[in-house]
Amino acid sequence: MSYLETTKNVYKEAAENPQVGLCCTTTPVWQLPGLSIPKKMLAMNYGCGSTVNTRDLVNNPTVLYVGVGGGMELLQFAYFSRKTGGVTGVDIIDEMLKACKENIVEAEKQNPWFRAEFVKLVKGDALHLPINDNSIDIAAQNCLFNIFKQDDLKKALQEMYRVLKPNGRLVLSDPTCEQYIPEHLREDDHLRALCLSGSLPLKDYVEMITNVGFGTVEIRAKRPYRILDTINYNIEELIFIESVEVCAIKNPMPSDGPCVFTGKAAIYYGTDEYFDDKKGHLLQPNQPLAICDKTAGALKALNRTDIFISQSTFFYDGGGCC
Numbered sequence: 001m002s003y004l005e006t007t008k009n010v011y012k013e014a015a016e017n018p019q020v021g022l023c024c025t026t027t028p029v030w031q032l033p034g035l036s037i038p039k040k041m042l043a044m045n046y047g048c049g050s051t052v053n054t055r056d057l058v059n060n061p062t063v064l065y066v067g068v069g070g071g072m073e074l075l076q077f078a079y080f081s082r083k084t085g086g087v088t089g090v091d092i093i094d095e096m097l098k099a100c101k102e103n104i105v106e107a108e109k110q111n112p113w114f115r116a117e118f119v120k121l122v123k124g125d126a127l128h129l130p131i132n133d134n135s136i137d138i139a140a141q142n143c144l145f146n147i148f149k150q151d152d153l154k155k156a157l158q159e160m161y162r163v164l165k166p167n168g169r170l171v172l173s174d175p176t177c178e179q180y181i182p183e184h185l186r187e188d189d190h191l192r193a194l195c196l197s198g199s200l201p202l203k204d205y206v207e208m209i210t211n212v213g214f215g216t217v218e219i220r221a222k223r224p225y226r227i228l229d230t231i232n233y234n235i236e237e238l239i240f241i242e243s244v245e246v247c248a249i250k251n252p253m254p255s256d257g258p259c260v261f262t263g264k265a266a267i268y269y270g271t272d273e274y275f276d277d278k279k280g281h282l283l284q285p286n287q288p289l290a291i292c293d294k295t296a297g298a299l300k301a302l303n304r305t306d307i308f309i310s311q312s313t314f315f316y317d318g319g320g321c322c
């Protein structure tokens with residue numbers, strides 16, 4: 001059986017018997033005024049972060065959500081879009097679509113502002129999305145893409161890129177891991193399906209995203225996720241896994257490579273009125289300017305003694321340089 005088939009079996013089971021603790025992390029669940037999340041929907045929160053961000057949701061966007069789980073994030077997206085078919089959810093597993101539909105119907109009973117028709121559920125595969133080219137403003141996935149092996153991950157990202165409109169946003173939440181994960185764990189299809197052994201280091205994960213053409217990437221959050229311990233996983237040292245929230249923008253690729261924002265800032269503390277790098281970055285004295293890693297590298301290479309560059313916070317919330 002292929003790992004994709006194992007994955008289907010794992011989530012068929014998780015649809016029929018909700019498993020609290022599958023994926024999930026320390027991310028607080030969005031509580032919004034007038035939003036009531038049905039109990040079963042909450043129990044089926046199989047994500048590892050949040051992909052719902054108000055900053056992405058201006059101008060009434062059309063949202064695509066791939067890998068629906070119990071539907072909690074679809075409901076949260078619908079909270080902002082509030083239009084018929086405003087949120088399309090795609091999932092490959094009939095049982096998951098059925099459970100999600102039931103939760104959506106229950107959500108309609110609990111939320112006077114919500115109508116089940118705000119969410120359209122479609123059967124389909126992340127690797128061959130049943131969605132038109134250039135038709136989506138916000139595409140999201142939470143804790144699915146880490147399961148994919150690299151060729152499939154590339155396909156899944158290409159599919160998201162294809163369906164997004166120009167300047168559309170791909171919002172992702174996935175585990176990442178900076179340590180080497182041994183082959184016996186990587187090739188364990190069940191562990192991979194449980195989002196425990198497929199993670200890439202953050203740099204490689206971001207590179208997969210930019211390689212399909214996204215010109216800007218923002219690392220919005222990074223949190224502790226899981227450990228793989230020496231007793232249960234037949235390994236010699238603990239493996240620490242984190243989860244990240246990332247937004248990738250389908251804007252043109254800059255000629256000198258993608259802008260990846262990891263939360264760095266530059267602060268000029270020289271004697272001039274300001275510092276201008278003549279590439280669009282104007283540093284006012286003692287005012288932090290959020291910069292992408294590429295700009296951080298270029299400023300550092302100037303070897304100036306009057307520009308401070310801060311470390312990545314992995315908490316980038318906008319206002320950048322590029």
Ligand SMILES: C[S@@+](CC[C@H](N)C(=O)[O-])C[C@H]1O[C@@H](n2cnc3c(N)ncnc32)[C@H](O)[C@@H]1O
Nearest residue numbers: 011045046047067068069091092096125126142
């Ligand atoms: C870890 S769960 C995450 C669910 C949801 N995103 C959440 O945050 O609760 C993975 C989801 O992806 C779905 N899935 C698995 N393989 C898929 C595929 N190839 N295409 C689309 N959906 C898939 C599963 O049915 C499940 O709903």
